[in-house]
Amino acid sequence: MTLKDKTTVTFYNGLTTIGGPMIEVAYNKSHILFDLGEVYRPELGLSMDDEDYDTLIKYKLIGDVPNFYDPKVTGKEIDTKRWEHAAAFISHLHLDHSKALNLLAPEIPLYAGPITAHLLLALNEKGDFLLPAAGHEKGYTRPIISAEYKKPIQVGDITMEVWPSDHDAYGATGLIVKTPDKKISFTGDVRLHGYHPDWVHEFLAAAKGSDMFIIEGTGVSWPERKNEEQSEEFTGIKNEVELTEEVVRLQNDNPKRQITFNTYPTNVERLLRIISDSPRKVVLHAQRAHLIKESLNEDYPYYYLPGEGKFADLKPELEIAYSDLLDDDHKYLWQTVGDCDSLQKGGLYIHSNAEPLGDFDPAYKPFVENFAKHDIEFKALRCSGHADEKELKQIISEVQPAILVPVHTLHPELEENPYGERILPKRGQVVTL
Numbered sequence: 001m002t003l004k005d006k007t008t009v010t011f012y013n014g015l016t017t018i019g020g021p022m023i024e025v026a027y028n029k030s031h032i033l034f035d036l037g038e039v040y041r042p043e044l045g046l047s048m049d050d051e052d053y054d055t056l057i058k059y060k061l062i063g064d065v066p067n068f069y070d071p072k073v074t075g076k077e078i079d080t081k082r083w084e085h086a087a088a089f090i091s092h093l094h095l096d097h098s099k100a101l102n103l104l105a106p107e108i109p110l111y112a113g114p115i116t117a118h119l120l121l122a123l124n125e126k127g128d129f130l131l132p133a134a135g136h137e138k139g140y141t142r143p144i145i146s147a148e149y150k151k152p153i154q155v156g157d158i159t160m161e162v163w164p165s166d167h168d169a170y171g172a173t174g175l176i177v178k179t180p181d182k183k184i185s186f187t188g189d190v191r192l193h194g195y196h197p198d199w200v201h202e203f204l205a206a207a208k209g210s211d212m213f214i215i216e217g218t219g220v221s222w223p224e225r226k227n228e229e230q231s232e233e234f235t236g237i238k239n240e241v242e243l244t245e246e247v248v249r250l251q252n253d254n255p256k257r258q259i260t261f262n263t264y265p266t267n268v269e270r271l272l273r274i275i276s277d278s279p280r281k282v283v284l285h286a287q288r289a290h291l292i293k294e295s296l297n298e299d300y301p302y303y304y305l306p307g308e309g310k311f312a313d314l315k316p317e318l319e320i321a322y323s324d325l326l327d328d329d330h331k332y333l334w335q336t337v338g339d340c341d342s343l344q345k346g347g348l349y350i351h352s353n354a355e356p357l358g359d360f361d362p363a364y365k366p367f368v369e370n371f372a373k374h375d376i377e378f379k380a381l382r383c384s385g386h387a388d389e390k391e392l393k394q395i396i397s398e399v400q401p402a403i404l405v406p407v408h409t410l411h412p413e414l415e416e417n418p419y420g421e422r423i424l425p426k427r428g429q430v431v432t433l
């Protein structure tokens with residue numbers, strides 16, 4: 001058996017960062033790549049216009065991955081003699097897993113779960129979500145194949161299976177990769193305290209006994225905060241159901257008070273649960289209502305800010321005047337998009353994992369302070385999209401892998417494998433199984 005007849009796994013990025021994993025599995029003349037995101041580093045102050053390929057490589061925002069990127073971007077041709085079969089996969093919508101997908105060579109098929117494949121087109125409608133594709137206009141999203149859950153996808157000698165999972169990105173998935181002699185599983189981003197823990201357990205059962213289990217470890221990234229229950233980050237909310245219940249409670253406890261909120265755009269399921277359970281009528285900013293209409297074909301009340309262009313697909317009878325929202329203190333729970341200058345003093349704003357995402361972002365502190373300046377209570381209601389330390393241990397115990405590889409964490413060394421070996425790869429390292 002020659003080296004090319006063995007299964008190799010190469011780790012290109014996302015090893016000691018929160019997000020940005022880029023991993024290749026290869027066997028003989030076949031190889032696949034997952035994911036295609038960009039590491040989030042707001043402190044660099046880069047705009048979309050600054051993020052050319054050389055800059056992305058320079059700051060290690062993406063992996064220096066050969067034979068996958070578009071030659072128009074890299075200036076390097078793909079070695080089609082060496083690689084006869086290739087494919088790529090993205091696990092979910094978040095930018096640290098999807099932002100660079102347009103850099104993929106157009107002839108290489110890209111797979112994602114059906115919800116992810118569908119939503120990305122709407123999210124990138126204006127070209128401000130994904131990095132641009134070479135030779136295409138702004139707003140172009142390269143073709144994404146909607147993978148049927150649990151159905152094998154053949155890529156030469158390699159088989160991929162996409163499994164539904166649970167994360168705070170709607171439609172998140174895990175991946176199981178099989179070569180002629182090995183099974184490799186990749187969690188993507190995962191948790192057990194979301195809406196669908198049963199989906200996660202089913203995925204883990206299918207991944208059990210993996211020769212290599214690649215697991216995200218965001219939940220062990222801040223050991224110094226382990227017991228900081230009084231910190232700003234601690235909300236006492238343990239799961240998504242409790243978060244929705246808290247949103248409802250805040251409305252019931254404040255019957256005569258303006259209440260606004262915001263969520264991350266890809267956390268569609270949380271938004272839908274809030275809309276479903278809210279005692280007040282929920283009103284979305286038109287851009288968000290358009291996203292839901294485009295992706296799910298569902299209609300919800302909405303408003304426009306002054307001077308904004310209209311969306312043709314939104315029903316006129318569902319529009320609420322912005323002035324009515326500004327005057328209201330009891331009828332509406334409405335999504336504000338950051339401008340608190342016009343909000344009522346004494347109001348309540350609920351920040352539910354929306355942008356800016358947290359105190360690691362330089363924009364977060366002034367954002368919070370601006371609400372205080374306008375005498376508006378700022379309430380952070382967070383529910384992590386990631387498994388905590390206890391859940392990570394449970395996830396590993398359900399798979400019992402021969403080799404554990406923690407990625408997507410500041411402290412991969414804090415994840416242990418009681419069932420076999422643990423590898424902490426360096427960037428660019430090739431592991432032969």
